[in-house]
Amino acid sequence: MLTLAGFDTGRIRNKKVLLKDFVSGTLEETDMLVETSSVKLKLPEDSNGVLVKNIYLSCDPYMRGRMSKPLFRSYIDSFQPGSLMSGFGVSKVIDSRHDNFREGDLVWGIIGWEEYSVISSPESLFKIEHTDLPLSYYTGILGMPGLTAYAGFYEICAPKKGEKVFVSSASGAVGQLVGQFAKLMGCYVVGSAGSRDKVDLLKSKFGFDDAFNYKTEFYLNGTLKRYFPEGIDIYFDNVGGKMLDAALRNMKTHGRIAVCGMISQYNREEPEGLNHLMNLVTKQVRMEGFLVNDHYHLYPKFLEMMIPLIREGKIVYVEDIIEGIQYAPSALAGLFHGINVGKQVVKVQRTKLYDSYAYEYESLYT
């Protein structure tokens, strides 16, 4: 198979993002390293995998857990010091020795943080069928964060029309969708975010009924009482820590808390203490942690709902796209400082070199 005329045996540049060393405390850009190596643009004869060119990399808070010493590891293995990082991304198949994939297929799933990846078990990749929507959406609204919001809200929160919903980190990759799902369901929804701009976005773009900047609030228990004088039916928690503790104090009887993540805790050596768990009993609250991993069987149903909603403009999505894989370390670290507005994506190549809607091989030669 000739992938590129004249380049069948050639090697090409492959920039990679490596973890420098295990991270403790706040993640910084300098905890990662961008290195240039090369890759052969053809799979060996005995491969059963695919070779992909990576188009978008997804920056997700859960990745922080993979950067700590395994002692404190997350639900998945840690990255190794000096080794390639990986994460969700969107890619194009440029060589395939697997029956399910052909050259030219667009896919999303776990890929290396590099320009080209060899995926030895491509069964885990999703083929992208709807290519009229921005391909970057498959790192967000149509990818893992989208399904996370969907499963977390509809399955874990079990929402009912008219219920009062609170979402933290509400302008993030997951939060902005949860708020819009809540509105579609006929709920009252308030979001918290970390800047005035984000708060404006929540109200003007995503249709939240109200929103506040948690950084300018000094007593979150009182803040939540102000926005939810009758209490919270559903809290979709992306942050943990003090906000979760305050939400616990403001839950209504039979309230539900979906714990999606605890970004406020990921950079701490010792997690913050929560003092108001007794509210679980007195208010008969269900608090449930979940991972999207359990819910991939819902992906077809999820897409069926989402594609028309996006096409009709009934659900919108804000992305924060940085261009050039060399900026991936700063984009990932930025998540923990609230730098991103909306879903943080890294476009592997600079825009001028190709257009993601009509992807060309030009960039391969740069």
Place this chain on the structure above:
Amino acid sequence: MLTLAGFDTGRIRNKKVLLKDFVSGTLEETDMLVETSSVKLKLPEDSNGVLVKNIYLSCDPYMRGRMSKPLFRSYIDSFQPGSLMSGFGVSKVIDSRHDNFREGDLVWGIIGWEEYSVISSPESLFKIEHTDLPLSYYTGILGMPGLTAYAGFYEICAPKKGEKVFVSSASGAVGQLVGQFAKLMGCYVVGSAGSRDKVDLLKSKFGFDDAFNYKTEFYLNGTLKRYFPEGIDIYFDNVGGKMLDAALRNMKTHGRIAVCGMISQYNREEPEGLNHLMNLVTKQVRMEGFLVNDHYHLYPKFLEMMIPLIREGKIVYVEDIIEGIQYAPSALAGLFHGINVGKQVVKVQRTKLYDSYAYEYESLYT
């Protein structure tokens, strides 16, 4: 209606337990007061209630919440300083002006902490049909704590055969039943308690697979790892605090925590901090607080299961019965020091004066 020949218009002694003042910190016997007043043994013509003679009073940890200032109040109203306390108990109807009750009926439900109570809304009382079992059982295994264990275990924990179950405060009113339910279900069950005697009881009498004295363990995370090397599927939490935090670290994927109570916290001015909530996410754990109030519709089904199990000796129950209402304050305070072994009950009158199986009026005249 002549309740007692010659006493139809007379008044009789009525010892009562009053809350002295709102309690902060550890509950002490001296926070309550026993006072003697009198009661008329006949209801007024215009009453729609019942007059009961109280046989057993139930000492339950939740009562501590009713003894604090309303600012920190529990899910039910606080008692008032200088006023009568109330709680679950077993009583005999000695006068009734309500269609559902007749003189001589045995009932259980919320009564005053006194020798005689006028119940103005007796609809909330349960009539006792099975009188061949100890009447005191209706404060425990066949009353509120029994139904709590039943609903908490079968409904909230959703147990499956072979699962690994941990129960704290395992020799208490609720815990001893949860352990036995778990064994009936074919689970592996370990309990924690606060003395060597209680630990022995768990293993020898209630059939727990293993048990430990939490007071002699200095690192509960390690303790739980020892008893559950593969993790905990179900934690039935009666204590909260450090034990809950350690259990969170030892849960298996898709584990469930039923939060029934947090006795370790009730006497604290500030609740203890929990640091390991992130395990809810990484292990996809459901943690649910519940109150028995939601589950009274299950009571007939519960009785149907329990009565034959008790009669056949397949479920046993240990009670700690103190005699004389004057000891009720020390019995209640004792709960928070782990003085009781099994369900703490107060028999209102001393034994010699009557026999609960063949209750007589003699004691009325003493």
